[in-house]
Amino acid sequence: MPMLSTRLARWIPLVGWLRDYHRDTLTRDLLAAVIVTMMLVPQALAYALLAGLPPEVGLYASMLPLVLYALFGTSATLAVGPVAVASLMTASALADIAVAGTAEYVGAALVLAFFSGLLLLGMGLLRMGFLANFLSHPVISGFVTASGILIAASQLSHILGIRGSGNNLLEMAGTLGSQLGEVNAITLLFGAGVWIFLLTCRRYLKGWLTAAGLALRTAELLSRAAPVVAVITTTLLAWWLQLGQRGVALVGEVPSGLPALALPSFEPSLWSTLLPAAVLISLVGFVESVSVAQTLAAKRRQRIDPNQELIALGLANMGAGVSGGSPVSGGFSRSVVNFEAGAATPLAGAFTAIGIAIATLVLTEPLAYLPKATLAATIIVAIGTLIDLPAVRETWSYSRADGVAMLATLVLTLVQGVETGILVGVVLSIGLHLYRTSQPHSAVVGRVPNSEHFRNVQRHAVETDPRLVILRVDESLYFANARYLEDTVMALTAHQPGLEHIVLACQAVNVVDASALKSLEAINARLRDAGVKLHMAEVKGPVMDRLKDTEFCHELTGQVFLSTYDAWRELRGEALPRQTLSQPMAPAGAPLGAAASE
Known part of the structure; x- marks a missing residue:
């Protein structure tokens, strides 16, 4: 009877109110x-x-x-x-x-x-x-x-x-x-x-x-x-x-x-x-x-x-x-x-x-x-x-x-x-929704010295490396903004000749639709041709569940890291010289979307 009452209350909520x-x-x-x-x-x-x-x-x-x-x-x-x-x-x-x-x-x-x-x-x-x-x-x-x-x-x-x-x-x-x-x-x-x-x-x-x-x-x-x-x-x-x-x-x-x-x-x-x-x-x-x-x-x-x-x-x-x-x-x-x-x-x-x-x-x-x-x-x-x-x-x-x-x-x-x-x-x-999400905010981030935290290079004094760019994507990826992400990544590549690794930090990405998946495949292929490896970090479970059996995941030139800090440590390596900036900086000409934020 309690189970029947619960089921009935799901469709007729008044039943639940009448219990007490x-x-x-x-x-x-x-x-x-x-x-x-x-x-x-x-x-x-x-x-x-x-x-x-x-x-x-x-x-x-x-x-x-x-x-x-x-x-x-x-x-x-x-x-x-x-x-x-x-x-x-x-x-x-x-x-x-x-x-x-x-x-x-x-x-x-x-x-x-x-x-x-x-x-x-x-x-x-x-x-x-x-x-x-x-x-x-x-x-x-x-x-x-x-x-x-x-x-x-x-x-x-x-x-x-x-x-x-x-x-x-x-x-x-x-x-x-x-x-x-x-x-x-x-x-x-x-x-x-x-x-x-x-x-x-x-x-x-x-x-x-x-x-x-x-x-x-x-x-x-x-x-x-x-x-x-x-x-x-x-x-x-x-x-x-x-x-x-x-x-x-x-x-x-x-x-x-x-x-x-x-x-x-x-x-x-x-x-x-x-x-x-x-x-x-x-x-x-x-x-x-x-x-x-x-x-x-x-x-x-x-x-x-x-x-x-x-x-x-x-x-x-x-x-x-x-x-x-x-x-x-x-x-x-x-x-x-x-x-x-x-x-x-x-x-x-x-x-x-x-x-x-x-x-x-x-x-x-x-x-x-x-x-x-x-x-x-x-x-x-x-x-x-x-x-x-x-x-x-x-x-x-x-x-x-x-x-x-x-x-x-x-x-x-x-x-x-x-x-x-x-x-x-x-x-x-x-x-307005399509306009805002078609140009998703993104930011190149660096490591806050002596920590596992990463912040926007335009706003904070952080550690960066000329061989590595970590791009934080602050929006789910879908058909309206997939091409914009392609343009952003390729602009970063063009402005840093010594670049070897690009990491997409995806902690804010809740969805990757079919159009965005094709864009990720295109980004991976273009970076491979340019000699740059594409990596991903902090990919949410539901998103990874959909990506893991795709051609993109099998052909990814880089790795998928559990955290941005793991990507930083492994890709940067202990032998590489560390560049510590005393002032915030930004890669020149990189189209990073709207005004930078945390």
Whole structure:
């Protein structure tokens, strides 16, 4: 039985969490669920509005997906549901397919959620979590910042009480500018008032409450409950003052009851149209979710399995697609609240789903009076944490290449739309990786006197020998950089006529692919023709396992040494004169890659 339980927990991690489940754990999960439910109801409605969907879609996306993630996810505190970036990407993807809010639009959103889930599930089963690494942090940061700006801009129309449209910042600005004369004063008063209230609570309420004597944790949770207060207050005011008759846009009728389960449309043309958006939503949602989950898990010394997270998020999105919801992922603010509220296991998410289901059954009638301006203000304040413009300057000052990638992603997302921005960001991430690794850093090293250590001859006073060059290769060898290594080695040979031995110090080489193997064979042959022997040192076990049966290893003119020091002692020999340098030096003209380092 223990073995069966272990195997079951591998695929359904909740089984592992339940082994030590007890009353205190249940209490913590229930308390966290109540708090997150209060926070999620207004967010679910707001993000449905952002995606151009009826409000109930946001509630539906907060039920079955949460249960499925609780079963299959590895994070105790990740709160899955509708999020701002995914909602914005959904609106962008569906803008050219149907009119927002129509049955065709909702149907396409269900396909998008199901399709994204299918892609994530497939990636998880194939253990492809590594693909997220192709989205560099600067690119993700630039995209998220631009998305936050676009989200805020898209909600200004609801704050002003006018019609807004557009897929990029220029289009949105043009639409808003042309309708400024139609601003609804009452809507603006409500929207601006809620925005000021929420911003004040976010910045100052916790300090005020702690100064009044409340515990820090309690003060933090109460300050995060401000959106609930705003929703209740403005809903009551809208009902009492009959604001719907004064031109204030309200949420309107929200269907009561639980969503019906049904498969989305499988029309091939629709799926092919949504493929690029599904891929991008999947990747961005996964990166965002895993980042949040790993950050919170580290605080409790817990472990997140990225491939299992792919499966869990995939099933959650597929669940959204069959239960009337939109694409989902892990939300940062909700997850932090879930963590701080003491959630002990993923069951807190399942309990949250139950809370949302109860809200859908009993709160739909009063929610009809909720002003859309309140939801818009809630979104604008919530995405404040996404916008990080100072990061552009910091990244630029540290790395021009990363700064260019980040700035290009940010600008293109703003002026061309989210899909163009993230696609360019992915291309730039891959391009930067290929550029950097195509010119691997390498350094000629010498022996630190009276030691077994070797350091860069350009930075340290070390011992060298005119008959021997030790070249430290600081990158794995693959097709993109194999030719560069050939050029580096042959340049060293050309600049040292008395050279007899070249040692490749491979302590940083984790992979040698087929193209690099051919380059090593070519280097060995050319050095042999020049009367120079090629040696290798500190070759890692997995790399040596692949090399030992190759033609290169059999024809190697030199030897493979266990350490660089062993190569130095044997090739240099005791009878050879030792040349001790008082200052760092470098072989003239040798192309040693980027600036030399340790």
